[in-house]
Amino acid sequence: MGEEFRQQFREMHVLCDDGRYRGGHGFFDIAGSQAGFQFFLGFQRPYKNDPHRAGIGGCRTKAGQIVNGLQKVIADIAGQPGRMGSGVAENLVKTCIGEHCHGGILTRLQRRDFCIMHHLLSASKGKTMFEGPFKIRIWHLVMVMAILVPVHLRAEDSAVVLAYHRFGEDAYPGSSIRIDQFENHLAELRDGGFHVLPLKDIVDALDSGRPLPDKAVAITIDGARRSVSEEAVPRLVRYGFPFTVFVASDPVDFALETSMSWTDIASLPKKGGSIGLYPSSLEALGFVSPDEAAARINRSSARIAEMTGGAPALLAWPAGEASLAVQARVKTLGYKVAFGMQSGSVARGMDMLMLPRFSMTEKYGDIERFRISTRALPLLVSDMVPADMVLRENPPNIGFTVDGDMDVSRLACFVSGRGKAHVEVLGGTRVEVRLDAPLEDRRTRLNCTLPAGIDEAGLPRWRWLGAQYVLPQALLP
Template sequence: MGALLRSKFLKLYMMVMLVIAYATGVGAALAADHASILMYHRFGETKYPTTNIRLEQFDAHLERLQSGDFTVWPLPRIVEYLQSGQPLPDRTVAITIDDAYLSVYQEAWPRLKALNMPFTLFVATQPIDANRYGYMTWDQIRELQSAGVTIGSQTRTHPHMHQISIERSKSEIAESNARFIAELGLRPDLFAYPYGEYDMQVIQAVMDAGFIAAFGQNSGIAHGYNGFYELPRFAMNEQYGTLSRLDLAINGLPLKVDQITPEDVILDQNPPIYGFTLAPDMDKPKQLRCFNSIYGKLDVTIMGRRAEIRLPGPLNGKRARVNCTMPGEDGRWRWFGRQFLNR
């Protein structure tokens, strides 16, 4: 009971301090309506550079997050605050790890535990059930869960969900939920799309299954202005795990948009006729810039708060991204990324 009372007191104290900050005119520096979410997979497994972060890189990340400018919160708490409209500390960060590889248990968790840094582990249940080489065991996952690590779902077999039938997608979710209940005594509230891939039907299936939020692998700052089932995360690996990119992610500001067209990320027309409407508090629409890795800077037309982005040619490959930025206050950048999928 004492710990519970202390927790309630600390939460009340933080809220009071935020109210005082707003009243004294410094609330913008102390409170925020967004958070940066980092995504990792493997740790020190240099055979897999696209999903691995080198240990010296990860150590540097943790040192930066400890610098005092950042607040690392559990992902469920961030979602709760965003959904309820409660202000978060500025530069709030969440750490997420996908796939439950063994190096999470051997390398990442000891470091995070020593620093008392919370994180969320997204698990696909079939590799764990099969005792697949290089993955954690249920005993190890239970050990993390008992220590306060949040367990999220990533289906049963980790499929490309937009390429399978919606009936199979629903079965993937239901069967994995049954395994979570059997092994952990709970079913997760948070969902991560395998490979960051989904379509509108998959989103609906995730919502119908009772998940309160779902996460992709497109870069951007999480805020929930346009919903909580396509929340972005910054992927960190050997190539994209430099300190400069980490700084860009954890110092970022949200670029809030809605009325996105096309609504679905599956490309029925390629190149897409892409556009969105900026939120009223996005005060520099004329400075919006959008980029693609193949075509570089893209043509952007601004009409009031509406932005129309045109690509000079098709988006090639299975996955392609368009990232849009806008300058914010204090030299920080607003960021919105969208991933498109070719069937």
Template sequence: MFGANNIRFAQETLAGCLILLVSLFCPSWAYAQAIPANNADNSIVVLMYHRFGQDQYPSTNVRLEQLDAHIAELASGGYNVLPLPDIIHALRAGTVLPDRTIGITVDDAFRSVFDNAWPKFKAAGLPFTVFVATDNVDQGNPDFMSWDQIKTLHEDGVTIAAHSLSHDHLPALDKDTTAREVNQSIARLEEMLGKRPEFFAYPYGETDLRLMKQVEEAGMLAAFGQQSGAITPAHNIWYLPRFAINERYGEAGRFRQVVNSLGLAVQDVTPFDPHLGQTPGDNPPAMGFTMPSNINRGDELACYHSDTGRIEDMTRLGPYRVELRFSKAFRSGRTRVNCTVPGPNGRWRWFGSLFYVR
């Protein structure tokens, strides 16, 4: 029989072996993109909107009274709302940003951004970024902004960034097609605006290691998904989290919780690739991560699966390594896993993952 000390030694040895396997077998760029910073508790919340005042689309819309409440909260004096380029440049430089730093992003370039959101953000002095899927604009889809409207935003100081050509499910496409989606959407924005975009957002938040590498090779400075959580220095800069805001998750109490969130700076995250079903045995994933050593109340970590609720099969290997196991394969489409730890003053630390199964 093992004594308690021997069991703990075995657990810590296994945790060390897992981390060693990461260093031996994971492509170096996939885990070595942690953003340098002086403080592991440096947290930035980036919000993601889609539609404004289009109440027939509640899953991607916020009502205008909700938007007004969000703007009032952000303008209340307790937050540091910065342009996305300022946030990313600071992160890449290792600059610690003020507490409650917020970035605002909007995906897809719907017409309601121009008609409803831009005047309100502008009046409040709140900078924001629009990620544009260019095919809808080129095709003159009336639900989307025109190039003239996008140029007007650009000339007014709104950051315009890339969101693919077609807004397709990119991990399901072949390598040549995804390269075209990335590179030609970037080139089209540069052609129409006279400025090359610096950032990319994956449609639906879906990505994989291949696609992340293509975005990096295209010269982007950062890329964004749709997994929940605040950005920390430990995050992969080619797959940064954002909090999705819609009618359901846009009520005042929940919004206040989101903008006061802190990051959970986990490292050595497995699996490396969020695209499941590519190799035998990768679905359900063997998910794990290493908790930061300086987080109080880490023993209160709780993780949740978007379909099944709280994850009970959670094992700790040593003081910081956490392993999650799932009894059933993840369904086709998107599955989210969110982990939270109570933070100071009623705030919460978040680490979110989004997995895609074709």
């Protein structure tokens, strides 16, 4: 392939639909990391109302065909190289760019990776990709795979935790999932290449450093309502999926009509389930004193141990709310892991007392959102403000520093009830989210996303950071 292909590699771009070059989500995104290369094919979803953010999402079907074809080509090269001619790489590049990917752009190569890539290409000294009887230099094979084939994204010690609440309870669409939606979710987990693991296994892996498989998922259910035992558990058993039910003791003790019984709860481990801990009531702890929060947790833990034979080690915050003071108090009780209700994937290095989960309800339970959520990767940050979810000012000053070597210019943030927020990037990694007016709701969620390529099925993946904030009554407008 020689100098001509090296020049193609340096200079090739793909024009967007309107003829402009843009720094959005390109067809290729080759980004470096401290651990080595990460090669991402980054497809974006089209923005229907913003012509200046058009992308290649509209040609994802054709792009997916290219991906499948390229995978076969590489397999063919590795197994039976005699079938391929010396012009295969050039032809594949020209085919992809000229025929199918006219709607996107080739994103930047970071300088470090470009230098390494250039060095590898230069090592060929102008020789063709295949030498002698079609022998392949190893770096040529690496180059073709890196540039043209969607390499599986590393799990990066992360997993997605799903949070359900009610099942088929149409009177509560804000917290219930329709049965047909739930069935679609389970089928997607079965057929979409996911690894559905017990929640404890994921937590143990994060704590011990043991690697997790890509697309690891845990299923959790909050509240132990009757629809859990009647609708969810039989389906989970049929699919063979492990799950965790976070139990609040008071509704069970009061024998509420909407609650599971202690007999139902005690039988969960025999059905592939495990029991997690909710405080004794379902009331959020955002504005509860640390001592009161501790008392509710202790009461629920004691009752669960009495009625089931064991005290849960994993905790979930009702409505995802817990001030820093409450978290600190609960830590003194010996709890090391707790789950909130902000969106995102769990990963090593996160605050283990406020791990994220994707909430699944009728409104947010369509299969498209489910596929996006279950394929999420972590967006690790540090120095996040406000540090406490219980706000002291309105509007809050929101900011964080993105860890790792990432192109933060492609980050987008959204505030519940407001849509896309204005974002300023300072110094390349510091992100400030600017709010132009006070928050109006007691509870507000922030979601920030960064494109992270596609999976083997051609579906987009995103790095995800979620945060939840609650306002004291005095700060509400």
